[in-house]
Amino acid sequence: xxxxxxxxxxxxxxxxxxxNTTSSHPIIATRIFRAKQKGAKIIVADxxxxxxxxxxxxEVQQNLGTDVALLNGIMHVIMDRGWHKQEFIDAHTEGxxxxxxxxxxxxxxxxxxITGVSADDIVKIAEYYATSEASSIVYCMGITQHxxxxxxxxxxxxxxxxxxxxxxxxxxxxxxxxxxxxxxxCDMGGLPxxxxxxxxxxxxxxxxxxxxxxxxxxxxxxGLTIPEMMSGVMSGSVKALYILGENPMVSDxxxxxxxxxxxxxxxxxVQDIFRTPTAELAHVVLPGVSFAEKDxxxxxxxxxxxxxxxxxxxxxxxxxxxxxxxxISTRFGYAMHYDSPEAIMKEISSVTPSYGxxxxxxxxxxxxxxxxxxxxxxxxxxxxKGGAFTRGKGMFFPIEYKAPxxxxxEEYPLWLTTGRVxxxxxxxxxxxxxxxxxxxxxxxxxxxxPADAGKLGIRTGDWVYxxxxxxxxxxxxxxxxWIKESIxxxxxxxxEANANVLTNTALDPIxxxxxxxxxxxxxxxxx
Amino acid sequence: MEYKTTLTTCPYCGxxxxxxxxxxxxxxxxxxxxxxxxxxxxxLCIKGWNxxxxxxxxxxxxxxxxxxxGELQEVSWDEALDYTADKLRNIKEAxxxxxxxxxxxxxxxxxxxxxxxxxxxxGVGTNNIxxxxxx
Numbered sequence: 001x002x003x004x005x006x007x008x009x010x011x012x013x014x015x016x017x018x019x020n021t022t023s024s025h026p027i028i029a030t031r032i033f034r035a036k037q038k039g040a041k042i043i044v045a046d047x048x049x050x051x052x053x054x055x056x057x058x059e060v061q062q063n064l065g066t067d068v069a070l071l072n073g074i075m076h077v078i079m080d081r082g083w084h085k086q087e088f089i090d091a092h093t094e095g096x097x098x099x100x101x102x103x104x105x106x107x108x109x110x111x112x113x114i115t116g117v118s119a120d121d122i123v124k125i126a127e128y129y130a131t132s133e134a135s136s137i138v139y140c141m142g143i144t145q146h147x148x149x150x151x152x153x154x155x156x157x158x159x160x161x162x163x164x165x166x167x168x169x170x171x172x173x174x175x176x177x178x179x180x181x182x183x184x185x186c187d188m189g190g191l192p193x194x195x196x197x198x199x200x201x202x203x204x205x206x207x208x209x210x211x212x213x214x215x216x217x218x219x220x221x222x223g224l225t226i227p228e229m230m231s232g233v234m235s236g237s238v239k240a241l242y243i244l245g246e247n248p249m250v251s252d253x254x255x256x257x258x259x260x261x262x263x264x265x266x267x268x269x270v271q272d273i274f275r276t277p278t279a280e281l282a283h284v285v286l287p288g289v290s291f292a293e294k295d296x297x298x299x300x301x302x303x304x305x306x307x308x309x310x311x312x313x314x315x316x317x318x319x320x321x322x323x324x325x326x327x328i329s330t331r332f333g334y335a336m337h338y339d340s341p342e343a344i345m346k347e348i349s350s351v352t353p354s355y356g357x358x359x360x361x362x363x364x365x366x367x368x369x370x371x372x373x374x375x376x377x378x379x380x381x382x383x384x385k386g387g388a389f390t391r392g393k394g395m396f397f398p399i400e401y402k403a404p405x406x407x408x409x410e411e412y413p414l415w416l417t418t419g420r421v422x423x424x425x426x427x428x429x430x431x432x433x434x435x436x437x438x439x440x441x442x443x444x445x446x447x448x449x450p451a452d453a454g455k456l457g458i459r460t461g462d463w464v465y466x467x468x469x470x471x472x473x474x475x476x477x478x479x480x481x482w483i484k485e486s487i488x489x490x491x492x493x494x495x496e497a498n499a500n501v502l503t504n505t506a507l508d509p510i511x512x513x514x515x516x517x518x519x520x521x522x523x524x525x526x527x
Numbered sequence: 528m529e530y531k532t533t534l535t536t537c538p539y540c541g542x543x544x545x546x547x548x549x550x551x552x553x554x555x556x557x558x559x560x561x562x563x564x565x566x567x568x569x570x571l572c573i574k575g576w577n578x579x580x581x582x583x584x585x586x587x588x589x590x591x592x593x594x595x596x597g598e599l600q601e602v603s604w605d606e607a608l609d610y611t612a613d614k615l616r617n618i619k620e621a622x623x624x625x626x627x628x629x630x631x632x633x634x635x636x637x638x639x640x641x642x643x644x645x646x647x648x649x650g651v652g653t654n655n656i657x658x659x660x661x662x
Contacts, residue, residue: 026572027542177541179633188640190631190658216649223654229628245632251662287588291538296636300543311533311548316589325642331612334650344638366565434580513661
């Protein structure tokens with residue numbers, strides 16, 4: 001998030017797009033309720049009808065994968081009515097002229113045809129967002145899990161910059177992180193192109209700094225992303241996978257492909273707390289510990305570094321994950337000698353400018369939001385203050401609408417989209433073992449519009465087959481008009497009705513995110 | 528009997544809610560939201576309220592396993608760690624550092640992610656490290 005969770009409460013307009021906030025981030029949803037109570041305008045854009053829509057001032061259901069067209073349409077109206085902030089654009093950004101040219105191709109009538117959103121609603125969204133004193137964008141995986149994921153995010157940045165709704169309190173472009181420490185895993189260099197704090201592996205000075213700090217010679221070649229690792233195994237260039245706390249057999253698109261890759265690898269090491277479907281295919285399984293059995297830190301969606309404290313002893317012979325990694329590294333031939341997670345954090349802050357002022361002692365209480373460059377710095381509530389962007393000037397990108405990688409046809413006539421439900425989390429490894437949560441939602445349910453169900457004689461509770469070009473699963477149907485005609489929805493938490501057997505592996509060309517939110521599917525009743 | 532509360536941070540979504548884990552004699556029994564957490568201010572979602580339930584589940588992995596004759600079998604830590612380190616070293620020697628790839632994790636701590644990428648980059652010599660940020 002460019003801004004902080006608490007700021008949402010005091011904004012004048014919140015534009016929620018591709019986030020089912022009450023279900024996936026309920027605590028953030030409460031800030032949206034409070035903002036509404038204080039008089040903020042709420043805009044909700046989601047292909048499904050969602051609970052937050054009930055309190056929205058404008059609620060639209062755009063067609064799957066048409067976010068760029070919708071956002072360009074909104075920006076077209078803003079230009080047309082003169083609601084943009086020319087002063088902000090002139091002083092703090094570059095490249096706006098090229099965007100202006102592209103926007104000409106997106107008048108509301110045309111956008112309405114592509115997105116299914118009425119021209120009136122497009123104008124209303126443009127007015128509320130652009131003319132409110134402080135507007136905030138909230139988005140989640142509904143924006144990113146597309147072959148146009150990067151385009152979607154850049155379009156949101158265009159919208160925020162052209163209206164000056166960034167770099168001030170209560171504004172910003174605010175992705176809600178889906179996992180407790182996905183922010184931290186990125187911050188810590190768990191990415192193929194960067195060391196900690198987003199320092200690029202390709203920059204010679206950075207490489208030299210880390211070579212000196214770590215006493216090793218380092219590679220300046222950008223590494224592989226997860227989908228590339230999987231194809232690398234299939235082509236023989238990758239022989240070994242070391243998988244720490246992940247479950248690609250349930251979380252990744254096209255499960256059959258993942259299974260083939262894991263079976264083809266010479267060595268699969270899985271370090272986890274449960275015997276997941278991924279662990280079942282491993283050569284070595286190393287029992288690590290859960291959050292309740294360890295000390296350390298997580299970094300949340302608003303860049304806040306928070307303490308994690310050990311409450312109970314590790315179960316059985318399970319060991320702290322940092323000790324397992326340290327022991328393997330030492331036995332491998334690269335010795336490590338840390339005596340605690342705190343000692344590791346000392347090293348992190350010494351090599352990471354944005355974590356430079358972070359120490360365990362300073363994290364007591366509220367934690368600290370990075371950037372926090374030194375011991376005197378009190379952390380950063382919102383980024384890009386006064387239009388000072390990280391790269392200097394904010395860069396506009398002209399973006400054209402592109403259709404999803406797979407579209408419906410005669411054989412696969414319905415659209416499938418996937419997501420989470422309120423009682424479960426990701427691959428269900430933890431929540432499905434919590435009795436109270438499993439009682440709430442014990443099994444996967446496919447949401448079908450009554451009109452589509454009627455044509456196939458499907459009623460709530462009936463078993464149906466879903467088939468795509470990747471695979472076929474059986475699941476129970478539930479009729480609901482919260483899903484539009486010609487779309488079906490199912491959660492991906494349930495391995496026995498694994499939605500990711502069906503999903504498409506087509507990737508965004510830049511960030512390599514798979515298009516989990518859109519594919520074409522055939523629906524049949526189980527006879 | 529020893530009753531303890533430990534202030535810590537939720538392992539589910541990216542909000543980072545603060546709560547106290549309640550334990551009696553080393554056994555987790557409950558979760559109480561932190562009123563002073565800047566994120567959740569005394570609230571929790573249904574997943575947070577029940578977070579203590581999965582931790583000490585009987586199906587937890589408690590012993591290292593190595594595949595022998597097609598089956599995963601319990602072994603000592605020494606054997607599991609040596610097996611892992613030896614295999615990785617052999618693969619690096621035979622096929623080069625870029626033949627090894629690492630999945631970091633959005634579930635483990637900053638410190639653990641830091642160590643894994645340090646091992647990948649400084650120990651093995653590859654930048655093949657990624658995690659499920661995209662999923």
